[in-house]
Amino acid sequence: MAKIIIPTPLRKFTGNQAAISTNGNTIREAIVDLTNQHPDLKNHLLDATGQIRSFVRIFLGDEDILSLQKEETMVAESSIVSIVPAIAGG
Amino acid sequence: MIAAKEIVLTYKENHKKDRYIIVPIIIRRQIERLLEGNYPNEGVGFFYGDEKDNYRIIKRILPVKNVKEGDQRKRFEIDPRDYLQAEKFAEEWSLSLLGIYHSHPNHPAIPSVHDLKRAVPYFSYIILSIENSITQDWTSWRLDEKVKLFEQENLVI
Structure with a gap:
């Protein structure tokens, strides 16, 4: 169980909801549950193999999951997970 | 790299969407x-502000550091932690996070291939062309997800 904060650019795919409660014990499970609840998000978050896209960063609280156990990082009911689009350009 | 910016089409030609970005003089x-x-x-x-129908008015900005490693004359990157903070400010200020502004030093205010590749939905992308530290041009763009090209917006400045 975790609450996932949706970044502004993706809220059009969640009916403008900024936060979604999800089931799952890990970041991966929570993200998959999120995309099951809101299928239009799937293309933006997961690649063809079901992995979290490289341009999408995930934070558990203030910690980047890359410095934790990545997608296998455990989440609790009180966890706040933020999806962060990796913004870049030229 | 320069050639790619000039040859590859990143936006819909001869097409300006009926959308408006209002930039007050102070901003x-x-x-x-x-x-x-x-x-x-x-x-x-x-940049932040309010949105109604086809109009977006900018009320505040939040400059962030370009953290792109290496040559920053043709690339920018935003630290994910700065992005997190930017979303928090939107909540604190009760404003919508409307988009991103960035500069094209010594290049036209036209989205580059890299801009298109990394574009996210919803955001307006304001681009300033700058030569010798002087602004030459302003444009604003939004991604059309269906065709994966930018659509130009009307800037009111």
Whole structure:
């Protein structure tokens, strides 16, 4: 169980909801549950193999999951997970 | 790299969407001063405001650091932690996070291939062309997800 904060650019795919409660014990499970609840998000978050896209960063609280156990990082009911689009350009 | 910016089409030609971005004079000066100060590197920041129908009015900006490693004259990157903070500010200020402004030093205010590749939905992308630390042009764009090209918006400045 975790609450996932949706970044502004993706809220059009969640009916403008900024936060979604999800089931799952890990970041991966929570993200998959999120995309099951809101299928239009799937293309933006997961690649063809079901992995979290490289341009999408995930934070558990203030910690980047890359410095934790990545997608296998455990989440609790009180966890706040933020999806962060990796913004870049030229 | 320069050739790619000129040859590959990144936007819908001869097509301006019926959308408007209103930039008050104070905000305009803030953005120009910041991006001209970043010259010859690319500068970047977020902007916030209100949205109604096809109109977006900018009320605040949040400059952030270009953290692109290496040559910053043709690339920018935003630290994910700065992005997190930017979303928090939107909540604190009760404003919508509407988009990103960035500069094209010594290049036209036309989205580059890299801009298109990394574009996210919903955001307006304001681009300033800057030469010798002086702003030459402003444009604003939004991604059309269906055709994966930018659509130009009308800037009111």
